[in-house]
Amino acid sequence: MTTSTASLWTKNFILFTISNTFLFSGFHIFLPTLPVYVLHQGGTSTDVGLLSAIFVFCAILVRFFTNNGIKKWGKKYYLYIGCILCFVAAISYILATTVPRLLSLRVVHGLGFGIATTLYAAIVIDLIPKSRRGEGIGYFGLGTTLAMAIAPGLGVWIVDNFSFTSLFIVATLSQILALLCLSLCSIPDDRSIQAETQEKISLIDKLVEKELLFQAYLALLFGICIGGVLNFIALLAQEAHIANAGAFFLMCTVCIFLSRLITGRIFDKKGPAWVLFPGTILFLLGFVVLAQSKSMTSFLIASSLYGLGYGTIFPAVQAWMFNLVSPAKRSAASATFYNMIDIGNGVGSIVLGILAGKLGYASIYWCSAIIMGIFFLSYTWFVIQQKCAAANNLDDIEAKG
Template sequence: MPADVPGPPDPPAPGGEVPSSSPPPPHRLWTTGFVLMWAGQFLISMNFYLLMTVMALYAMERFGTDEALAGVATSAFIVGAVLARLLTGKYMELLGRRRVLHAALVLLALCAAAYLLDTGFRGLLVVRVLNGVGFGMATTVLPAAVQALIPAHRRGEGTGYFMLSTTLAAALGPLAGLSLSTAVGYGPLFVVCTAIALLGLAVGAVTRLPELSLSPEQRAGLRSFSVGQFVEVRALPVSALMLFVGVGYSAVLSFLNPFAVQAGLVGPAGAYFVAYAVTVLVSRPFAGRLQDRRGDNAVLHPALLLFVVALLLLAAADSPFLVLASGTVLGVGYGAVLSAAQAAAVRSAPLTRVGLSTSTYFLCMDLGVALGPVLMGTLVPALGYRGMYVAAAAVVALGLVYYAAVPGARSRRGRA
């Protein structure tokens, strides 16, 4: 069965998905389990965005660090997340998804509370790494487990709806983080983060995750230390696209505020991610249905092109209209790529490898987001922010060429 052609549901077999309760009807998507996992993913993502947007400034104001060390406080989180993803995709099937999720949620709650303590800058770095570990574990388990609750013929649509949890958090989190830190200070902000983490722990306690029933041969394979037990090779062609996409998105995430200050567009920049989120909420369900009916290429080709356009609009932005237009186009482009590429990666391997497929996808995404600020930041002194956004558009365009030549070409052959 080609990767972009929706196939029939997998029949029950040894080594297949064994839900902890009766499986949902074949056409039903919004089950109790789906809603609880959606809520858990939203709460975890809210804490991520609440903290990510204020952490560099917090490090500078609280510990008197320079910009470089403040950046380390932000990127330390990504280091923990990448390490966790490498291991979680493999060991969550051996240890049990529910057990791994509970451990991750406890760790996230402890880390949120630890921000309230006077740990010093080095202690902050330790907390950031551990926070990243918990985040990487939880956001590998939940997107992998939810695939068992999505009917096979609605894979793109269901994945798109699930990823709206992250999109909504991406719109609300930065705004709430900056507003709380400015209005009431960092202490109350960290109290809010702790409360959200505890609520996430409570949601996780009542969520029943579908578990894998592994054969002795599969368990033996997962206990080995070959590359194939840490990365799903069949998901790599699609997942590698996210290296390009992550670099492009990190240019927006990391440099929008300083660009807006320099260009005198601070007000419109504040509404940028709101415009992005509204567009995603409207467009993503349609993109998911299109992917299920017409295949991965029907969504990913135009979505990547629109992502390029969004970055070029930002490079040319000299008015509030162009800033908001960029955010709107970004929602249709990057927003569709995020869920469509994940659905394609999951569909490229058997459901018994869905955990590794998911971790491989997010690992590539994390690496792109981690490398992007370094690569794009080195261009700013020479090209300025506008030139840097043109370069970011070129990187995403390269990703489109790569996808058309490798996984996209494979999809076309499969449909022929």
């Protein structure tokens, strides 16, 4: 089968992408609303911080046991477990009338989300033709982008016009639809195969697949920079006296969508360097412009650059990691990718937050630009090393010939 005729838009791929979109919608709808709910229930700003920290910690923790879960249940049924945990958390928020109950449910939600995100990414690779992997990952990620664009605003609208109970009902329906679409997919039961291929893995290897150390390092740097935008962009807008910070995310989402329509095909035809180099430059420039933004115009230009860079780098690094491992290690590769993104996000939120307290919020984005500069230089060094190694191998072959 040729690259041009390899079938990407199968029933399974479409349903699986829709299912992932609904799962992420049930996550993003809570990002701007649960902190408000915590305060509404008598919580403090510290409790709001714990809300995010507990969720991220549990998502990372459960990925240490990804191989154990797959070995016991297989990818298909382990994914069901993750989605069911997300459903249980969403519907149980209705009963979380105290902060301790809410925080305990974030444990359940974090565990379910950690399992589900890892397995969605690992399974969808099996549904995408190898010749169209970059393109397929890009399209698959559009569902997440759509959820990120619509769900937070929808959540705020529901709370403002109805109630928190209505919010939890909508989030629960989103998880039900994710499960329904998943149940309609024809995913083989691979428990027997996984049981034969699984090996004993060290604690470090559960955090980072050893074949992907450099790619994990790049994902960590990328995650740190993401944390700075997600957590502090509204505060930067206030500091710079820019109204309507939400416009940043709207423009950003449009640009992420556009970039993913194009860069996946380039990745498949040319390789990761052809998208990572321009993507990194755009991402870096986005932070430079953002750090100097004093008007809505510059704010939106920064958003466009950030969105184009984000939409290029995220799926490219993810697809690159999947291409470097055997099918048996795709779940480990997926766990590595999301672990590094989440750890970077968490570390970035803390370190950059401290920096902002001392130097102002613009300093966060100057620091992020420097980090992406390190990303660019590191990847440049990697590509040069790869080319030198390939040239040496060619010389050895010619010498022997």
